[in-house]
Amino acid sequence: MTSGQRQSINVISAVNACGAFWAATYTGKLNAESFVAFLKNFMKERPTKVFLVVDGHPAHKANSVKHYVQSLNGRLELHFLPPYAPDLNPDEFVWSHMKTNGVSKKPLRKNESLRERVEQDLADLHNNRELVRSFFCAESVAYAKD
Numbered sequence: 001m002t003s004g005q006r007q008s009i010n011v012i013s014a015v016n017a018c019g020a021f022w023a024a025t026y027t028g029k030l031n032a033e034s035f036v037a038f039l040k041n042f043m044k045e046r047p048t049k050v051f052l053v054v055d056g057h058p059a060h061k062a063n064s065v066k067h068y069v070q071s072l073n074g075r076l077e078l079h080f081l082p083p084y085a086p087d088l089n090p091d092e093f094v095w096s097h098m099k100t101n102g103v104s105k106k107p108l109r110k111n112e113s114l115r116e117r118v119e120q121d122l123a124d125l126h127n128n129r130e131l132v133r134s135f136f137c138a139e140s141v142a143y144a145k146d
Contacts (some may be wrong), residue, residue: 008114009025009026009114010027010028010030011024011118012026012034015091015094015136017090017133017136018133019130019131021122021132023126024038025115031059032065034059035059035062036064036065039068040068043075046076048075049074049076051077052078053081053088053089053144054081055081055086056080056081065078087140088141088143090136090141093138093141098125103117103118
């Protein structure tokens with residue numbers, strides 16, 4: 001990799017009001033296959049039912065996602081936010097934090113990997129349960145505190 005070379009990485013994540021944070025990086029666009037892969041990893045160690053709030057992205061509504069959710073026999077329920085309502089999504093507070101404190105505020109050094117830097121920022125967030133809990137303090141996401 002040379003200095004100035006364009007790098008890109010995408011991230012999918014989930015948060016809960018107890019301060020837990022899950023994230024995975026991937027390349028390309030979010031599609032049903034990458035969302036199902038995230039859900040499978042996310043659900044591996046979930047012994048109890050999970051209510052997951054998602055936005056209306058087409059990948060979240062794909063038939064393969066519906067089939068995967070059905071295969072879990074009620075262990076996972078997807079709840080869809082209304083269109084154009086990012087203020088209702090606690091995970092949007094993660095991305096607001098990342099944009100103001102992450103890679104975009106600390107440029108990459110020569111030959112530094114964007115993926116590694118983003119994954120370090122995500123690990124730091126994962127280890128800061130108090131910060132993640134703070135994302136649920138906004139009145140617009142109070143519904144998700146319980």
